[in-house]
Amino acid sequence: MARGQQKIQSQQKNAKKQSGQKKKQGHDQKAAAKAALIYTCTVCRTQMPDPKTFKQHFESKHPKTPLPPELADVQA
Numbered sequence: 001m002a003r004g005q006q007k008i009q010s011q012q013k014n015a016k017k018q019s020g021q022k023k024k025q026g027h028d029q030k031a032a033a034k035a036a037l038i039y040t041c042t043v044c045r046t047q048m049p050d051p052k053t054f055k056q057h058f059e060s061k062h063p064k065t066p067l068p069p070e071l072a073d074v075q076a
């Protein structure tokens with residue numbers, strides 16, 4: 001009897017712990033996305049979040065324009 005009671009109590013304890021761990025996350029995604037758009041195409045002014053995307057954009061949209069030096073060693 002006492003054993004079964006203990007089990008239930010510990011299960012309730014665990015449930016409480018887990019629900020307390022949720023929260024956090026979400027929020028601030030817009031600000032983060034805005035801050036991430038840091039690469040601006042020198043030709044058409046399109047903004048991109050990372051050098052890889054920038055290089056792919058540059059190579060497909062402006063193949064005749066020389067690659068900016070900061071993209072020369074980017075692995076796309």
Ligand SMILES: [Zn+2]
Pocket residue numbers: 041042043044045046057058061062
């Ligand atoms: Zn461009």
